[in-house]
Amino acid sequence: MNIHLICTGTELLIGHTLNTNQQFIGDCLDRAGYRLATERCIPDTGEAIAAAVREELARADLVITVGGLGPTTDDLTRDAVARELGARLKYDPEVHAVITAYLAGRNVPVPAESLRVQAMVPEGATALPNRNGTAPGLWCPAPGGKFVVLLPGPPRELQPMFRDQVLPRLRELAPPEVVRLSFAVCGRPESAVAEVVEHELATFPGIEPAYCAHPAQVEVRLSAAPAFRERLELARARLTECLGDDVLPAGCTDPAQAVATMLLERRLWLATAESCTGGGIAKTVTDLPGASAWFCGGVVAYSNDWKECLLDVPDHLLTDHGAVSAETAGAMLDALFRRYEADAGIAVTGIAGPAGGTPDKPVGLVYIATGLRTRQQVTRHLFPGNRDSVRQRTITTALNQLRLQLLQNA
Ligand code: ATP
Numbered sequence: 045m046n047i048h049l050i051c052t053g054t055e056l057l058i059g060h061t062l063n064t065n066q067q068f069i070g071d072c073l074d075r076a077g078y079r080l081a082t083e084r085c086i087p088d089t090g091e092a093i094a095a096a097v098r099e100e101l102a103r104a105d106l107v108i109t110v111g112g113l114g115p116t117t118d119d120l121t122r123d124a125v126a127r128e129l130g131a132r133l134k135y136d137p138e139v140h141a142v143i144t145a146y147l148a149g150r151n152v153p154v155p156a157e158s159l160r161v162q163a164m165v166p167e168g169a170t171a172l173p174n175r176n177g178t179a180p181g182l183w184c185p186a187p188g189g190k191f192v193v194l195l196p197g198p199p200r201e202l203q204p205m206f207r208d209q210v211l212p213r214l215r216e217l218a219p220p221e222v223v224r225l226s227f228a229v230c231g232r233p234e235s236a237v238a239e240v241v242e243h244e245l246a247t248f249p250g251i252e253p254a255y256c257a258h259p260a261q262v263e264v265r266l267s268a269a270p271a272f273r274e275r276l277e278l279a280r281a282r283l284t285e286c287l288g289d290d291v292l293p294a295g296c297t298d299p300a301q302a303v304a305t306m307l308l309e310r311r312l313w314l315a316t317a318e319s320c321t322g323g324g325i326a327k328t329v330t331d332l333p334g335a336s337a338w339f340c341g342g343v344v345a346y347s348n349d350w351k352e353c354l355l356d357v358p359d360h361l362l363t364d365h366g367a368v369s370a371e372t373a374g375a376m377l378d379a380l381f382r383r384y385e386a387d388a389g390i391a392v393t394g395i396a397g398p399a400g401g402t403p404d405k406p407v408g409l410v411y412i413a414t415g416l417r418t419r420q421q422v423t424r425h426l427f428p429g430n431r432d433s434v435r436q437r438t439i440t441t442a443l444n445q446l447r448l449q450l451l452q453n454a
């Protein structure tokens with residue numbers, strides 16, 4: 045099934061709005077076993093939309109358009125596509141009733157004419173009800189057994205419509221072309237992960253690997269024809285065996301999720317002490333719903349004064365070894381157990397740059413102290429990249445270091 049996407053909207057072309065709908069649709073299709081063959085972004089003029097639909101329909105089995113279904117003068121997709129397909133637009137009282145029911149109780153005065161515009165359906169098309177807005181999507185048959193699907197632009201309207209109404213229709217049209225699975229590996233460079241994967245996959249013909257590198261973490265995606273589903277699972281099992289504890293548990297996309305599961309199971313409380321990450325570790329763990337059951341809190345101590353006052357780092361230690369040192373990281377971690385009574389802790393101190401580096405202590409130097417009351421570890425790192433990259437690598441590496449300690453302490 046050859047699927048092409050057209051995203052309409054001048055705001056996308058001028059960089060005002062990030063095209064997250066493309067990302068969402070591409071990802072959803074990929075997970076469901078279909079591939080988005082191509083995407084193009086066009087201004088919202090009637091001519092541009094009509095031309096794009098014509099050109100893409102010549103090459104695709106299914107063309108998806110996004111945006112321009114609303115009631116304003118720049119919402120021209122419905123008209124342009126109907127014209128291109130030679131389908132008359134017909135007022136649909138049922139669609140009108142659905143929109144009226146959606147608006148009932150919301151107390152939004154909507155002019156009658158704009159309601160009517162959104163209830164116009166090209167002849168032969170099916171309206172896809174919109175749970176989070178007024179304009180329905182439209183599933184339109186096109187000559188040659190092809191289809192054009194029109195979806196609204198706002199992501200909160202498009203996403204459930206795509207998942208619940210477009211994907212099932214797609215499955216009816218054609219079975220998935222590939223089966224896929226993915227897993228995350230933490231603590232090994234992409235090239236080292238790839239070496240293991242390529243070597244092992246030599247004995248699993250038909251399984252294709254792909255890699256997506258994130259700071260201090262790599263996502264490995266395996267894909268195969270549906271006939272090789274079982275072989276795909278065997279390949280995953282073999283790779284998990286080879287990469288050992290560096291593979292995050294199934295379903296975990298970052299080490300924080302694995303840490304959360306273990307802390308919760310063991311009824312342990314985590315605290316954090318952060319300097320160079322400025323609260324990024326606390327942010328990452330509290331992004332997980334339910335963190336209040338295992339995260340007690342975090343101290344962000346950027347200056348030496350605050351490291352002394354809030355984390356009891358001795359003055360002499362800061363003078364002798366400096367704020368960015370294994371000794372300071374260890375003392376910061378210690379305070380989490382002694383002063384804040386945590387069961388598990390993470391402390392980080394480093395030089396994120398771009399300024400502040402010296403020959404002895406260059407930009408990217410980070411010390412990470414993690415552990416439980418009974419067992420602690422301080423590691424030294426020289427992370428590459430800019431400020432953002434150094435901080436993100438610190439966050440992921442610190443959480444992964446604690447994850448490995450929790451695994452060993454099971
Ligand atoms: P509305 O009824 O809100 O006008 P619509 O179907 O006409 O919806 P547009 O007018 O094209 O859609 O876009 C509405 C809003 O949706 C835009 O302001 C933008 O914030 C968002 N949006 C549109 N396209 C995209 C996209 N590809 N990625 C992310 N957001 C988008």
Ligand code: MG
Nearest residue numbers: 112113114119
């Ligand atoms: Mg609009």
